[in-house]
Amino acid sequence: MDSAASLTESHPTVAAGTAVKKTIDHLSNIKRSKLTAVRKLHTDILEQLLVELRTRRYSIRTEQSYESWVTRFISFCGNQEPETLGSGEVVSFLQHLAVQRNVAESTQNQALNALVFFYDKVLKQPLGNIGDFARAKRPRRLPVVLTQSEVTKILDQMDGRQKLMASLLYGTGMRLMDCVRLRVQDIDFGYQQIVIRDGKGKKDRVVPLPERLLNELKVHLEAVRKIHDTDLEKGFGETYLPNAFDQKSPNGAKEWGWQYVFPSGRLSVDPRSGKTRRHHIHENGLQKAIKTAALKASIPKKVNCHALRHSFATHLLESGYDIRTVQELLGHADVSTTMIYTHVLNRGGKGVKSPLDGL
Numbered sequence: 001m002d003s004a005a006s007l008t009e010s011h012p013t014v015a016a017g018t019a020v021k022k023t024i025d026h027l028s029n030i031k032r033s034k035l036t037a038v039r040k041l042h043t044d045i046l047e048q049l050l051v052e053l054r055t056r057r058y059s060i061r062t063e064q065s066y067e068s069w070v071t072r073f074i075s076f077c078g079n080q081e082p083e084t085l086g087s088g089e090v091v092s093f094l095q096h097l098a099v100q101r102n103v104a105e106s107t108q109n110q111a112l113n114a115l116v117f118f119y120d121k122v123l124k125q126p127l128g129n130i131g132d133f134a135r136a137k138r139p140r141r142l143p144v145v146l147t148q149s150e151v152t153k154i155l156d157q158m159d160g161r162q163k164l165m166a167s168l169l170y171g172t173g174m175r176l177m178d179c180v181r182l183r184v185q186d187i188d189f190g191y192q193q194i195v196i197r198d199g200k201g202k203k204d205r206v207v208p209l210p211e212r213l214l215n216e217l218k219v220h221l222e223a224v225r226k227i228h229d230t231d232l233e234k235g236f237g238e239t240y241l242p243n244a245f246d247q248k249s250p251n252g253a254k255e256w257g258w259q260y261v262f263p264s265g266r267l268s269v270d271p272r273s274g275k276t277r278r279h280h281i282h283e284n285g286l287q288k289a290i291k292t293a294a295l296k297a298s299i300p301k302k303v304n305c306h307a308l309r310h311s312f313a314t315h316l317l318e319s320g321y322d323i324r325t326v327q328e329l330l331g332h333a334d335v336s337t338t339m340i341y342t343h344v345l346n347r348g349g350k351g352v353k354s355p356l357d358g359l
Contacts, residue, residue, distance in 0.1 A: 020050040027067070035068075038075045045082060045122065046071065052121040057202065069114035083123060087130040090115050095133050105135065142343050143310035150299050151311055157293035164216055165262060165286050166293075168194075169305055171210035173312035173329050175200065176305040180283050184221065185257035189214065196331070198242065205331045221261065228259050231278060236267060238277045253277070313341040 024046050028039040039046060049070060053063045070082075076093050077085050090112075097103045097111060120126045146154070151170055158166055168179050178196045186195045192209045199205060209217075231237040238253040239260060252258055260280040268279045287305055294303035301307070309330070316326050327338040 020047045020054070023050060035071045035075055038071050038079055041079060042071075042074060042082070048122050049118060052117075056121075059200075059202070065110060066114040066117060069111045070118045073111075073115060082118070083125070086125070087127050090119075090127060091130055091133045098133075098135060108135070143314075143340060144301050144303065144307040145314045145341075146299070146301065146303065146307055146311045148315060150297070150301070151308070153297035153299065154290065154293045154303065157296045158289060161220065161262060161281075162286055162289040164213065164220060166290055166305075166308065167210070167213055170308040170312055171213060172207040173309050173316075174207065175309060176283050176286065180262060180280050180286070182261040183257065184224075184259050184261055187217065187221075187261065189218070199331050201331070201333060203331055203333075205328065207329055224259065224261065224263060225256065227263060227278075228256060231267070236276055236278070238275060239263075240270070240277055240279065310341065313338065317341055 021043075024039060024043050027033075028036055028043065030036060046067060049067060050063060053066060058066075073090070073093050074080070074082055074085075076096065077089050093115075094108055094112060097108050116127055155163055155166060155170075165179055168174060169176070172194060174194075174196060178199055182194070183197075186197060187209065188195065189209070192211070192214070193206050194209050196205050196207060228237060232254065239258055241249075241253050241258060249255075260278070262281050264279045264281050267276050269276055290303060290305055290308070294301070313326050313330055316329070317323065323335060323338055323342070326341070327335050330338060332338045
């Protein structure tokens with residue numbers, strides 16, 4: 001079909017279902033990549049890494065990250081067999097990242113987690129206590145939080161589907177990909193809530209459906225339903241189903257409830273099966289729209305999609321909601337993560353009144 005675009009095998013939606021051998025082969029043939037030689041020489045062990053990750057149902061983004069870090073580690077060690085390497089080489093690599101590469105603390109921790117998993121689950125040679133090493137140091141950054149007035153100004157600069165999505169990010173505290181991957185069945189108009197399924201950390205959670213968006217969302221879904229009906233009439237109408245649901249329910253991919261709330265404007269060809277399906281929209285469109293709206297609204301802050309989530313949490317705390325409730329709505333595993341939003345409540349340097357204001 002001429003209007004159907006072909007998804008790449010590394011696309012997050014289809015990558016997890018691509019055979020591990022095919023995945024590594026694809027990565028091994030990326031032109032101009034410094035890691036190509038490593039992947040070609042260590043194909044078997046990298047395939048084992050992917051098998052262990054998928055067996056434990058790690059997210060596709062974590063899989064891609066871990067594979068990359070393990071490959072970089074082997075490259076750093078001169079392309080040696082990883083079985084011959086140990087904690088000493090791991091420490092040297094981590095210190096290289098911190099000192100020579102000057103990476104952020106979270107980046108170094110991600111590399112460490114990848115190597116710990118690799119040695120423990122794949123090589124069956126747990127690293128144990130690797131001792132002290134140079135830690136990457138990143139200044140503690142406070143989240144960018146918008147005032148309600150600034151949120152209004154940004155939304156006023158937007159329209160259509162992108163305004164609806166941005167409103168959902170602020171009105172529910174969803175992450176960008178939570179919103180992009182919403183399915184029709186996840187929106188519960190009766191209980192006025194949205195179920196975020198398989199979010200970060202493989203967790204489900206429930207967030208409120210803003211009253212202001214009820215009618216707009218219903219109108220939007222009516223338009224999406226017409227697109228789906230047209231697809232069905234043309235012999236298409238399928239969408240991607242996660243976790244092998246297509247095997248459990250052969251006709252599920254065409255059911256209305258499984259369709260994406262924000263579908264792509266064109267059909268896509270699944271590289272694994274060759275089937276033509278309608279995927280969700282690409283997240284880049286909304287990211288660019290929000291940044292453009294902030295510029296038009298003359299807001300000097302560094303505004304992105306996540307700033308709307310930060311603002312959601314902070315404004316709830318300002319309204320008197322307890323931090324545990326906000327923690328659950330955001331899907332944080334630890335309340336200490338949510339505590340960072342209390343910084344705005346301590347106005348003026350932790351509640352201290354400047355002596356200049358007393359003059």
